[in-house]
Amino acid sequence: MYRYFSFILFLFLLLSGKVQAQKSVSAQIFAEVIQGVAATENQPLNFGRFITGTAGGSITISPDGQRLTRGEIIAEEGNYTSGQFLMEGDAGSTFSIKLPNEKAVLTHQESGKTMYVSEWISNLPLSNVAALNEGLCLIKIGATLNVGTVYENPVGVYTGSFEITFSYN
Structure with a gap:
């Protein structure tokens, strides 16, 4: 009787098709290619026209385009602008920008004498991270120009030029 019951159970399990040693399942895979990062300079960083004295000084352009002088620098009329990038x-x-770590060098076109730009700042939050609303963002860059004496400059x-890096987060 035990053999008969075992044989019936074996047939039942064999014919039911529900017990299997392995099962294959088909799964899906997805990938999406997105637009690469692109940045263009809309407006150069321009410290404008000024007069320097016997002690020199500095000129700061804020990201919103305000100009501040320190030391023996006299700001003159004319154009001055923050740098702007689209x-x-x-x-x-979201993306981030990396501002220059080093000073940028401005060179006099005739004498080869130099001035230095440092203390870079942007209109983005302190983390330098922002979102691309509708795929666009205007970034404004400010900095400080260090000016020597009339003899030095x-x-x-x-x-001169500088480099900033834009990258997706």
Whole structure:
């Protein structure tokens, strides 16, 4: 009887198809390619026109475009602007910027003498992280120009460049 009952149970389990040693399941995989980060300079950082004295000083441009002089610097009329960059990318994503760690050098076009730009600041929160609302964000950059004496920094035009890095978080 035991063998008969075992045989019936074996047939029942075999024919029911519900007991299996392994089972394969199909699963889905997803990936999404998003727009890469793009940044363009809309407006250069410009400290404007000024006169320096015997002791030099500094000029600071804030991200909102305000100009402040210190020391023996006399600000003159004319254009001065914060640097402005348009950041483009995936709408709703967050990004960060890395401002320069080092001083930027401005060089006199005729004499080769230099001035230095430092103390970089942006209009973003202290963390330098922001969101791309509708895929766009305007970033404004300010800094301080350190000016020497008239001998160290003769009259003329000084030019230079700086680099900032934009990246998704």
